[in-house]
Every structure is written in C-alpha cells, then in structure tokens.
Amino acid sequence: MLIVRFCFITCCLFGLACTAQARDYRYSDAHLHYVDFFQESDGMPKLLAAMDAGGIDHVMISGIPVAKKWHENEPKRPRYYAGDDAPVYWYSATDVLVAAALEELDPAQRKRFHPFLSGFNPNDKNADAHIRRMLELHPGIWQGIGEIFTRHDDVTALTEGDTPRANNEALARVYHLAAEFDLPVLLHSNITSKRERNPLYLQELEEPLRNHPHTRFIWAHAGTSMELHRHQEKLEFLLPTVKRLLDDYPNLYIDLSWTMLEPYLLDGDGKPDAQWVALVERHPTRFVLGSDVVGHFDNLGAGMAAFAPFLDALKEKTARRVARDNFLALLPRTGAGDEGVSRR
Structure with missing residues (x-):
C-alpha cells in the first residue's frame, strides 16, 4: 500500500510539474482589420481590451480597401459583402479611419499598433502616388502596405472594375515604393479558383517575388480561403508549393491566419500536422500568425489562442518566434516597437 501511495504521489507531482511547464504565449497579430466591409468598427477601447485579455x-492594423454598397433596390442593408449581389468599390478613406483611431491613443498604447496602408485601387497606376501622399500626410505612422486584395473569391466577382492581379503594372510600382520605404506588403492572392485542383494563379504571385527581391511579401493565409475549402476541402498541392516558394524566394513570408488552421496546421482531430511542423522548423523566421478579424473583436483572443496546439508541437524558440517575434522583425527598422527586435 505504501508503494502504491508513493507511486500515486509521484505521478501527481510529475503531472503538476508538466502543467507548470506549459507554454504561455504572447502574440503579435499580423493580420487585423480595424473596420469591416461597411467601414465600421467596435472601436479602439474594445480592441485594446481584447488584446489585453488575449495576451x-x-x-498589424489596417482598414478594408473596399466598401460594400447598399443598393437602391435592396430594402434591407446586407450584413456582409456576400449578403447580396450589390458590388463593392475601392474606398481610400479606410486609411483615414485607421489614422484617426491611432490618434486617440497615448504614446505607450500606440507602440502596440503597426498600421498598414490599404486604401487604393490596385488596378490604378496612380496607386503608388496615392501611397506616397499618405506617407507624407502622416509621417512616421505607416509601417506596411496591405492587405492588398487581388484574387479574392466573391470579393473579386463583386468588385467594380477590372479584376486585380498581383503581377500587374500598377502593383509593380507599389512594390518598388515598398522597397524604397522598407515597407512589408501583405498580399491576398488566391492560389487557385474554386474548381481548379492545381495552383492556377501561382504565377501571379511568383512573378512579383522574382522581380522584386528587395520587397518583403507576406502571403495572406498562403493563398487559401474558406470559399476554396467549401468547394475543394483541403488543397493537397498547397504544402509542396509553399515548400518550394520558401526555398526559392527569401523575400516571402507566410501569414498563418484562420483558414490555415484547419485542415493544414491541425488535422480533423485537432492534432498538429507533422509535415507543416517540419516546414515551419525548416524556416522558423518566415511564418507569422493572424486573426484576420474585420472590425469586430469579441473573438480576437480565442482566434489567436486556437493556434496554441500547433505552436506546442514546435520547438519552444520557434514557437515564440511564430507567435510574436517574426512579425516584429518584418517591420521597418524604425517601427518595430520598443523591444529591439532586429530583422534576421
């Protein structure tokens, strides 16, 4: 009986020790929209409270580059961009809303926010001139460009005007400007269409990676989307494609926001995928986490914490880089906060 009690106590102490060693992550959210598709927001106080509660x-804070139209023929205002067939249109004032929200904050709070410019038409070769004006209008504020919408499911279909491509002339001028000002670019460019089971649009991403080696590109959720998953479930070609791109292009970084969590990082049982774990360990400084919330922050903390099972499968140093430090290292050298995180 004494031996049984001793074994029981030993097991309990071992369990407590393991619990004590459980990782407690601090996060950087590398993909957050301050406003929704109607350019409305829960506001800074609620965002700050959600950040504090979620560690x-x-x-990264940006607007939404398009606004949803409430069409004259619709008696009820849609709740989302896909709520009806009314179009969305490019909306430059989204950056003004972000800048105004930042001006409400005291200097200590402001250091936690890293604003990206997004309010421009990526089909317009005047876009780089507009971005330059915004940099001059708010000197020292902007720390990146994006999220730039190119191939984007139903947003693409609903957007007034031509379909943007990540490799068009207008965006080439934007990428040159990004390199000039040391600004990372968050780019939404779907890897394929809803029906093609191959990387149909990959060239549109790969061409800028090749032609603009001095521009840092963050690929929003690695070209995936919930709409793609509705039609195709898991994209089997995604992992080998991302592997090759990371090996070939040192200026590419991957945003592991919500559509990457399942079915890629975690399997159907919530267990980490060994191949994705191995890929992140192969490139430990090239992945960041994002919530991709749009203007409403109730689920912000839970969305970031959902990555913990995958982070726990990584080496501790790698996990902390992915959870927090990699994003800070991507920012301009003068805009990475007060932690002294240097670019690798």
Whole structure:
C-alpha cells in the first residue's frame, strides 16, 4: 500500500510539474482589420481590451480597401459583402479611419499598433502616388502596405472594375515604393479558383517575388480561403508549393491566419500536422500568425489562442518566434516597437 501511495504521489507531482511547464504565449497579430466591409468598427477601447485579455502585445492594423454598397433596390442593408449581389468599390478613406483611431491613443498604447496602408485601387497606376501622399500626410505612422486584395473569391466577382492581379503594372510600382520605404506588403492572392485542383494563379504571385527581391511579401493565409475549402476541402498541392516558394524566394513570408488552421496546421482531430511542423522548423523566421478579424473583436483572443496546439508541437524558440517575434522583425527598422527586435 505504501508503494502504491508513493507511486500515486509521484505521478501527481510529475503531472503538476508538466502543467507548470506549459507554454504561455504572447502574440503579435499580423493580420487585423480595424473596420469591416461597411467601414465600421467596435472601436479602439474594445480592441485594446481584447488584446489585453488575449495576451496580444502587438497588432498589424489596417482598414478594408473596399466598401460594400447598399443598393437602391435592396430594402434591407446586407450584413456582409456576400449578403447580396450589390458590388463593392475601392474606398481610400479606410486609411483615414485607421489614422484617426491611432490618434486617440497615448504614446505607450500606440507602440502596440503597426498600421498598414490599404486604401487604393490596385488596378490604378496612380496607386503608388496615392501611397506616397499618405506617407507624407502622416509621417512616421505607416509601417506596411496591405492587405492588398487581388484574387479574392466573391470579393473579386463583386468588385467594380477590372479584376486585380498581383503581377500587374500598377502593383509593380507599389512594390518598388515598398522597397524604397522598407515597407512589408501583405498580399491576398488566391492560389487557385474554386474548381481548379492545381495552383492556377501561382504565377501571379511568383512573378512579383522574382522581380522584386528587395520587397518583403507576406502571403495572406498562403493563398487559401474558406470559399476554396467549401468547394475543394483541403488543397493537397498547397504544402509542396509553399515548400518550394520558401526555398526559392527569401523575400516571402507566410501569414498563418484562420483558414490555415484547419485542415493544414491541425488535422480533423485537432492534432498538429507533422509535415507543416517540419516546414515551419525548416524556416522558423518566415511564418507569422493572424486573426484576420474585420472590425469586430469579441473573438480576437480565442482566434489567436486556437493556434496554441500547433505552436506546442514546435520547438519552444520557434514557437515564440511564430507567435510574436517574426512579425516584429518584418517591420521597418524604425517601427518595430520598443523591444529591439532586429530583422534576421
């Protein structure tokens, strides 16, 4: 009986020790929209409260580059961009809303926010001139460009005007400007269409990676989307494609926001995928986490914490880089906050 009690106590102490060693992550959210598709927001106080509750030290903050139209023929205002067939249109004032929200903050709070410019038409070769004006209008504020919408499911279909491509002339001028000002670019470019089971649009991403080696590109959720998953479930070609791109292009970084969590990082049982774990360990500084919330912050902390099972499968140093530090290292050298995180 004494031996049984001893074994029981030993097991309990071992369990407590393991619990004590459980990792407690601090996060940087590398993909957050301050407003929704109607350019409305829960506001800064609610965002700050959600960040504090979720252990989120820093966020990339941007607007939404398009606004949803409430069409004259619709008696009820849609709740989302896909709520009806009315179009969306390019909306430059989204950056003004972000800048105004930042001006409400005291200097200590402001250091936690890293604003990206997004309010421009990526089909317009005047876009780089507009971005330059915004940089001059708010000197020292902007720390990146994006999220740039190119191939984007139903957003693409609903957008007034031509379909943007990541490799068009207008965006080439934007990428040159990004390199000039040391600004990372968050780019939404779907890897394929809803029906093609191959990387149909990959060239549109790969061409800028090749032609603009001095521009840092963050690929929003690695070209995936919930709409693609509705039609195709898991994209089997995604992992080998991302592997090759990371090996070939040192200026590419991967945003592991929500559509990457399942079915890629975690399987159907919530267990980490060994191949994705191995890929992140192969490139430990090239992945960031994002919530991709749009203007409403109730689920912000839970969305970031959902990555913990995958982070726990990584080496501790790698996990902390992915959870927090990699995003800070991507920012301009003068805009990475007060932690002294240097670019690798």
